[in-house]
Amino acid sequence: MKNEQASGKLPESGIASAAGFKLSKAEFIALMAALMAINALAIDVMLPALSEIGSSLGVLTANHHQYVISIYLLGFAVSQLFYGPISDRFGRKKPLLIGIGIYVATSLACVWVPDFNSLLALRFLQGIGAASTRVMAVSIVRDRYSGRAMAEIMSLAMMVFMIVPVIAPATGQIIMLFSEWHMIFGFMAFFACVIGFWAYMRLPETLAPENRRPFTAGSIISGFGIVLGNRTAFCYTMAASFMLGSLFGFINSAQQIYVGIYDLGKGFPIAFAGVAAFMALSAFLNSRMVGRYGMRRISQTLLITFISLSFLLLLLSAMLDGPVPFPIYIVIFALIMFCFGSIGGNFNALAMEPLGQVAGTASSVLGFVQSLTGAAIGTVIGQSFDGTTVPMSLGYFSVGAIAMVFVLVAEKGKLFRAVSPSPQHMIEK
Incomplete structure (x- = not known):
């Protein structure tokens, strides 16, 4: 077992739980992706229905339709603060x-919701429930892995998660x-039931009893201090937060x-799926190359590319008489989101890397900051829509530039450093 831990990889036979069942590496990855997909589905499956929801529930302003997304993200963000400390005390599976x-x-x-305000209230609560999947998935992965x-x-x-968009x-x-927008929520419930049953039957508890932290105000404050007091973790969390804001804005x-x-x-x-496919391709290529080139080199190179392409799209959007021709727009935007597809995962890994001893609290604090900041930025970008692509492209360029500032602070002004994983980074906590 020591050799397995030192390698930072799962044992070939899988993860053995206290009950004796085993989870292979492939199934482990698929289950983590499926848990995160619950949240993605709650956002993306709604998009074609926003206008119909607004019309059905008497919402007259088109930009207000976006509140169905924004209020969900708010509930998703705020509740993550509580799941982390709870999971560090009671384990990952029950929460x-x-x-x-x-x-x-x-x-x-939501299937029987009578009005728009009731829908927003339920969406807020739905976000609270979905937050557990984000916090626990990251915590579980950090329980088992570290570093590259x-x-x-x-x-x-x-x-796998990006297949959902x-x-x-x-x-x-x-x-x-074949039905109406209410049935979209019925589909969400069915999908989550399937994934929840899978997790109940197959997922072992990954937090060892000796690593559990007391659920007291002092221990929680201490854990938060560890997370927010680490320069690398904090700066990469903020960089990831602003990048997430670009996604929510879109x-x-x-x-x-x-x-x-x-x-x-x-x-x-179809257009939405094409861009999402580029993001999925980027994540796959990153998984193949990160061990060779490292998280920093890949993510920092792509961040520079993200900023450059966003600036190009901004220039075209502002200078052309009329909208950017769709073929040009979709190619540039797909390349921008290709960059995003690898930046997010690497930034999150860099933020979590030094925080293995408080993985649950770290995941919740990082998730809270990222989701709340990202949702706020995304709302600003979305509400700035004026019938052109200028607000979105300006938003992308701005968040990319701010993310770069945080990366420079995290790295003390030195980009593209090749940091070899030390043995302590590769040991599972």
Whole structure:
């Protein structure tokens, strides 16, 4: 077992739980991706239905339709602060299953929602339930991996996870062809039930009893201090937060851009899926290359590329008389999101790397900061939509530049450092 731990890899036979069942490496990655996909589905499957939801519930302002996404992200962000300390005390599995239960119950309640305010309240609660999947998935991966090995596993999980944005909008569109938007929430509940049952049957408890922390105000404050007091962890968390804001900004504006500006109509899910596929490809390539080139070199190179391409799109959006021709827009934007597909996973791994001793609390604090900051930035970008691609491209360029500032602070002004993983980084906590 010591050799397995030193390698930073799962044993070939899989993870053995106290009950004796085993989880292979492939199934472990798939399950982590599926848990994260619960959250992605709650966002992306809604996109084709936003206009119909607004019309059905009497929402007159198009930009206000975005609140269905924003309020969910707010609940998702705030509740992560509580899941981490709870999981560091009681383990990962029980809080995960409770959170999924909240998500399923609120999803079903949305099927019979009477008005827009009630829908927003339930979406907030749905986000609270979904937050458990994000905190626990990252904590569980950190329980088992560290360093480049963690970045590789997170990239593979993200690759599978990003399949959801490829198929979710089309799934929502299909549901609406045969039913109405309420049934989208029924589909969410069914999907979460399947994943929750899978986790209940197959997922072992990964937090060893000797590594559990007391659930007291002092221990929680101490854990938060460890997370926020680490320069590398804090700066990469903030960099990831601003990058996430760009993604949320696009999600909020996606229907208005693809349908409102480019008049894609029912082709909207196809365009959305194409960009998501580029993100998934990026995550896969990152998982293959991160062990050779390292998280820093890859993510910092792609961040520079992200900023450059965003600036190009901003120039075209501002200078052309009319919208950027769709073929040019979609190529540039797909390349921008290709960069994003590897940046996020590497930034998260770099933030979590020094925090293995408080993985649950670290995951919750990092998730809270990233989700809340990202949701706020995404709302600002989305609400700035003015019928052109200028607000979104300006938002992308701005968040990329700010993320670079945080990276420079984290690295003390030196980019592209090749940091070899030390033995202590490769030992599982």
